[in-house]
Amino acid sequence: MTRTLAPLVGAALDRVDGARKVAGAAPYPNDVRYPDLAYAALVRATISAGRVSGIETEGAEGAPGVLTVITHLTAPRLSRGPATSIGPQPTPPLQGDRVDYDGQYLAVVVAGTREQAVAAADLVEVRYEVDEPVLRTEDPRAEREENPWHFDTTRGDPAGALRTAEVRVDSTYTTPHLTNNPLGPFTTVARWDGDDLTVHDSTQHTANTRSALAGVFGIPEERVRVLAPFVGGGFGAGLRSWPHVTVAAMAARVVGRPVALELTRPEMFTGTGGRPSTVQRIRLGSTVDGRLVAIDHHAEYPAAMDDAVRYRVTPRGAGAYACPNFAARDVQVRLNVPPTGHMRAPGTAEGLFALECALDELAFRLDIDPVDLRLRNVAEVDPENGRPWTTTGLRECYRVGAERFGWYGRSPAPCSMRDGHRMVGYGMAGVTFGWTMMPCRAAATLHPDGTATIATSATDIGTGTYTILTQLAADLLDLPPDWVRVELGDTRLPKAPAAGGSGLTAAVTNAVQDACRNLLEIVRNGHPRGTDVRAEGASAPPEREDVAPSGAFAAVFAEVRVDPDLGELRVVRLVTAVDGGRIMNPKLAASQIIGGTVGGLGMALMERTTPDPGSGRIMNANLGDYLVPVHADVPDVDVLFVGGPDPLTPMGVKGVGEVGVVGVAPAVANAVHHATGRRLRALPLTVENLL
Amino acid sequence: MRTLEYVRVGEPAQAVAELAADPAAAFLAGGTTQLDLMKIGTVTARRLVDITRLPLRDVTFDGGDLRVGALVTMERLAREPVVAQRLPVLRDALLAGASVQLRNAATIGGNLLQRTRCPYFRDVATACNKRDPGAGCAALEGVHRNHAILGTSPHCIATHPSDLAVALVALDAVVRLLGPDGPRTVPLTGFYLPPDDTPRLETVLRHGDLVTGVDIPLPAQGTRSGYLKVRDRASYDFALASAAVVADPGRTRVALGGVATVPWRARRAEAVLREAPEAFVAAAGAELADAEPRRDNGYKVELARRTLIRALSTWAAP
Numbered sequence A: 001m002t003r004t005l006a007p008l009v010g011a012a013l014d015r016v017d018g019a020r021k022v023a024g025a026a027p028y029p030n031d032v033r034y035p036d037l038a039y040a041a042l043v044r045a046t047i048s049a050g051r052v053s054g055i056e057t058e059g060a061e062g063a064p065g066v067l068t069v070i071t072h073l074t075a076p077r078l079s080r081g082p083a084t085s086i087g088p089q090p091t092p093p094l095q096g097d098r099v100d101y102d103g104q105y106l107a108v109v110v111a112g113t114r115e116q117a118v119a120a121a122d123l124v125e126v127r128y129e130v131d132e133p134v135l136r137t138e139d140p141r142a143e144r145e146e147n148p149w150h151f152d153t154t155r156g157d158p159a160g161a162l163r164t165a166e167v168r169v170d171s172t173y174t175t176p177h178l179t180n181n182p183l184g185p186f187t188t189v190a191r192w193d194g195d196d197l198t199v200h201d202s203t204q205h206t207a208n209t210r211s212a213l214a215g216v217f218g219i220p221e222e223r224v225r226v227l228a229p230f231v232g233g234g235f236g237a238g239l240r241s242w243p244h245v246t247v248a249a250m251a252a253r254v255v256g257r258p259v260a261l262e263l264t265r266p267e268m269f270t271g272t273g274g275r276p277s278t279v280q281r282i283r284l285g286s287t288v289d290g291r292l293v294a295i296d297h298h299a300e301y302p303a304a305m306d307d308a309v310r311y312r313v314t315p316r317g318a319g320a321y322a323c324p325n326f327a328a329r330d331v332q333v334r335l336n337v338p339p340t341g342h343m344r345a346p347g348t349a350e351g352l353f354a355l356e357c358a359l360d361e362l363a364f365r366l367d368i369d370p371v372d373l374r375l376r377n378v379a380e381v382d383p384e385n386g387r388p389w390t391t392t393g394l395r396e397c398y399r400v401g402a403e404r405f406g407w408y409g410r411s412p413a414p415c416s417m418r419d420g421h422r423m424v425g426y427g428m429a430g431v432t433f434g435w436t437m438m439p440c441r442a443a444a445t446l447h448p449d450g451t452a453t454i455a456t457s458a459t460d461i462g463t464g465t466y467t468i469l470t471q472l473a474a475d476l477l478d479l480p481p482d483w484v485r486v487e488l489g490d491t492r493l494p495k496a497p498a499a500g501g502s503g504l505t506a507a508v509t510n511a512v513q514d515a516c517r518n519l520l521e522i523v524r525n526g527h528p529r530g531t532d533v534r535a536e537g538a539s540a541p542p543e544r545e546d547v548a549p550s551g552a553f554a555a556v557f558a559e560v561r562v563d564p565d566l567g568e569l570r571v572v573r574l575v576t577a578v579d580g581g582r583i584m585n586p587k588l589a590a591s592q593i594i595g596g597t598v599g600g601l602g603m604a605l606m607e608r609t610t611p612d613p614g615s616g617r618i619m620n621a622n623l624g625d626y627l628v629p630v631h632a633d634v635p636d637v638d639v640l641f642v643g644g645p646d647p648l649t650p651m652g653v654k655g656v657g658e659v660g661v662v663g664v665a666p667a668v669a670n671a672v673h674h675a676t677g678r679r680l681r682a683l684p685l686t687v688e689n690l691l
Numbered sequence B: 001m002r003t004l005e006y007v008r009v010g011e012p013a014q015a016v017a018e019l020a021a022d023p024a025a026a027f028l029a030g031g032t033t034q035l036d037l038m039k040i041g042t043v044t045a046r047r048l049v050d051i052t053r054l055p056l057r058d059v060t061f062d063g064g065d066l067r068v069g070a071l072v073t074m075e076r077l078a079r080e081p082v083v084a085q086r087l088p089v090l091r092d093a094l095l096a097g098a099s100v101q102l103r104n105a106a107t108i109g110g111n112l113l114q115r116t117r118c119p120y121f122r123d124v125a126t127a128c129n130k131r132d133p134g135a136g137c138a139a140l141e142g143v144h145r146n147h148a149i150l151g152t153s154p155h156c157i158a159t160h161p162s163d164l165a166v167a168l169v170a171l172d173a174v175v176r177l178l179g180p181d182g183p184r185t186v187p188l189t190g191f192y193l194p195p196d197d198t199p200r201l202e203t204v205l206r207h208g209d210l211v212t213g214v215d216i217p218l219p220a221q222g223t224r225s226g227y228l229k230v231r232d233r234a235s236y237d238f239a240l241a242s243a244a245v246v247a248d249p250g251r252t253r254v255a256l257g258g259v260a261t262v263p264w265r266a267r268r269a270e271a272v273l274r275e276a277p278e279a280f281v282a283a284a285g286a287e288l289a290d291a292e293p294r295r296d297n298g299y300k301v302e303l304a305r306r307t308l309i310r311a312l313s314t315w316a317a318p
C-alpha cells in the first residue's frame, strides 16, 4: 500500500505543543528538579587578558549553604571533547590560571539554593596579573589565520577581470558583534549515578552535548544521557557544548548531588557564543549591461584566543551569481574576546549583507533596476562545480516578491519618493542559501491501541519539529494527528543531527518517512497482536555527482521611511518570497520566516554587542541595553512560498530555518540608499549615520 | 547572603522617621529602579521602606495647579483627562517612557529619582565616580554614545534618563517634600544637581526626605505643548535626544532630555525666543553652543539641535 502525503502534510496545523507551552506544562531544562538538587553560580573574569594570581575562596566556602567552591586549583583535569562538523569543542573550563576573555569562568560555587550560591559567588575574591588585551583586528599583535577552514576559493582570474571590467565597485562593509539572546536562559542540570551522567540541557544538538561530555570526562558515550525535550530558543547559541555545561557536570561530580546551573542574562553574552564582528572588502566587476565578470570578497573577523569555530563569511560560490571569476577569502583574527559561535544564519547573514549591498551599488552605478541586475546574473548552475541545481526557485522568488511588493511602482532615483516630510525608499536583496543535510535516524512504534509514537533525539527549539513530525506520521500511518505522539530531545532515542544549519527538517522528515515505511512493512507481513511494533529508519545526504543540491532561495523587499531631519529610520513594509522546497506546514514555516525577518531587522536597525574599547568588557550585556526589535519596530511581514518539493530527497524538503534572516539587513540598507541617497556600509543603521 | 529588612509604612511621617533612623535604609516605591539596581549591586540598602501604601495617590486640580501624589503611577497620570486636555507635553513624555507594564508599576516620585542608565554606573566591576566617588569615570574614554553633552564635568558625563522630568522642568513643576524637619517645596528646576566634582549628589534631597507630590502649574488655556523623543527603536527605549516645548501665549518654555546630566531647562533658547519668538534655529543653536561632545556622542549636538527645532516648529510656531 502507498500512503500519500495528504491531507496533513502541507496543512497549517497548529503547534501540537502550543497548549502545553502556554500552560507552563512543557518542561524546559530550568524546570527540572531533583529532591537533592544543588545549585551552582559562576565567578567570571573581569579582565580580558592576563592570569589569576590569587583566588580567595574561604569567605564563600564559609557562607550559608555552600557545598563547595571549585577553581582552577581544585577542579578535576578535563580533556577537550571530540570535534564535530562545526569545529572543535570549546576549551574546557577551570583548567588553568590564564584569562583570555572578560567573562571567562574562574570559579563555581555550589550551594543548597540558588540564592546561597549567587551570594557566596560574590564573596570569591580574584587577584589578577593584567596583560594588555588584544581587542581589535587591526592590532599588529593579533595573530591572523588566513583561510582557517580551507573554504577560500578562486575561480578564473578575478584580479585580471577586475582590472579590465567596464564598471567596478570597491567597498568595505562592517557588521558588529551580535548576541543570540534566546528568551530562555541556558540551563544545565547534571546528575551522576556512578559513572552514568544524565544532563538536562538547553541544546540544539543532544548528540553533540553527549559526545562533548563523554570526551571531557573520559567516559563512553553510552554512559551519558542528554535530555532537551524543550528548549527556550537558541538562534544557534545551542549548537556548541559551552563551558557551563561542563561546569555543571563537574560540580555535580564533586558534590555527589545533582546540580543545576542556570546562566544569567549577562552570562549569556559571554558564555554562549554570538556573531563575530566583520570587516569585509568586496569588489565587483561588471559589463556596462550588468553582467558580472568578477567578484572578490574578503572577510576578516575575530575568533577567541583559545578557541576555534568553523566559520565562513564569504558566501559559497560567490553567493550563487553566474560570474566566471571570483575569489572568496576569510581571515580569522585571534582576539581577547569571548568565544564566538553561531547566530541566525552565521556567516551568511554578514557575507550577504556586503554582497547584496554591493550589488545595489552596482545597479545604481549602471542605472539598472536592482531586480533586473540580479535576474541577469542568476546562476543556472552551481558556480562552484558547474552542476545544475536540483531546483531553482530564485527567479520565481524575484517575480512573485516584486509583484506582491509593487516593486516596479517605485521611482528609481534616490530621494525621489516622499510621504509628507519623510523620505521613502524601496530596497531589495536576493538570497541563495546553502544546502545542509546530516545523517539522521528515527523510530516509529505502533501501539496495540492503534496509536503511534515517533522518536528521535532531535530537538524542537521552538521551530515546530513536534508538529511537522506529527503531521508526517499521521499521513504515512493513516492516523488522526492526535493518535501520534512525538518524542524528541533525548539521546536514548535514535540519533539525529543538530537543529541548525537549516538542515534538520530535511534530515528528520526523511528519516521518519523511512521509519514509517519500515513499520508498515512489518505490519503488512503480520505481527503478534497486543504488542508494540517498532521500526527504525534513517536518512543520509544523497551523494550525487550530477546535480548540485540547492538550499532555499529568497527575495526580500523592504520599504523604509527616513525622517530627513531627525535621522529616524523605520521599516514600514517587508515582503519575503521563499523557495523552501516542500513546505511541511505553511503556518509554522511562515512563522519561522517572520521570526527570521525580525532577527534581520534587529541586525539592520539596532542590535550590537558593545565592548568597552579599552578593556573589552561587554557594557550592554542585558536586555535593557542590548536592543532587539519591539512590536512597534516590526511592520507587516508578508511571506510567500514559491516552488515545490525538491527532487533530491524523498521528502523534497529544503529547510527554511535561516533563509528568512539574511536578506533583511541588505534590503533595508538598500532602501535607505534609495530613500536618502546615502550608502550606509556599517550595521546597525542608527540615527547618527542619517543626520 | 545579604540580608534585607523590609518594612511597610502607612503614614508619610513614619516613612521619614524610618529613614532618618537608619542611614542604610531606602524608600521602595514601584521598585523598577530600586530593585533592579540592588540586584546588580550598584546600590545597597539594608532596609527597604515600602511607601506604596502611603496616601499619596491622588491627582487633584485646584484651579491653578495640578497636584499629583508621589505614588500616582506613570500610566494613570498619562490617562488623566486634564492631562490629556491641558498638558499634552506631560502625557506625551509619560507615554514615550518605558513600557506599559513598567508604567503601571512605576510611580511619579520614583521616576523623578530614577538613576542614570550609564553602563559604568551599573557595572560594579568598572570605575564610576557616581557610584564610588574618586574611582574615576570609565565612560569618558569608554562606551559613551548615549552620554551627555550638556552639564557634564570631567568627573561624570552620565545622562539623566527621565522623560517625565524633562516635561516637568519645562512646566515649572514644584516638588513637595516631607523631611525630618517638616514639609518644604523645591522647584524642579532647582531640584537636580549637575555632577561638577560631586557626581554622587544628584538632587537636593537629604537622607530621609520623602517626595510627597508634584505641583504642576497649568499653562493658560490654549497653550500648545508637546514632547518629541528620538530613540534607536520605535518604543521602549530611552531618549537619544528629546525636547519638551510649552508655548504659552507670549512666552515659550523649553527643556531638553537625553543629552544632559540633568533634565535640562533650555534657558538660552528661551532667551532667544523672548526676543524673537520664531527664531527657532537661533534658539537651538544658542542652547547647544557650549555642548561638550566626546568621541562617540558628537552626533547628539546636531541631533539635539534638530530635535529642538522640530519641536519648536511643531508647537511654538504661530
Ligand SMILES: Cc1cc2nc3c(=O)[nH]c(=O)nc-3n(C[C@H](O)[C@H](O)[C@H](O)COP(=O)(O)OP(=O)(O)OC[C@H]3O[C@@H](n4cnc5c(N)ncnc54)[C@H](O)[C@@H]3O)c2cc1C
Pocket: A624, B026, B027, B028, B029, B030, B031, B032, B033, B034, B035, B036, B051, B070, B071, B096, B097, B098, B099, B102, B105, B106, B107, B108, B109, B110, B111, B112, B113, B114, B161, B162, B163, B164, B209, B210, B211, B212, B236, B237, B238, B239
Ligand atoms: C527597562 C526600563 C525602561 C525604562 N524606560 C524609561 C523611559 O523611556 N523613560 C523614563 O522616563 N523612564 C524609563 N524607565 C524608568 C522608570 O520610569 C523608573 O524606573 C520608574 O519611574 C521608577 O519609579 P518606581 O516607582 O519604580 O521607583 P523605585 O524604583 O521604587 O524607586 C526609584 C528611586 O526613587 C526613590 N524613591 C521612590 N519614590 C520616592 C519618594 N516618594 N520619595 C523619595 N524617594 C523616592 C527610591 O528610593 C529609589 O532610589 C525605564 C525603566 C526600565 C526598567
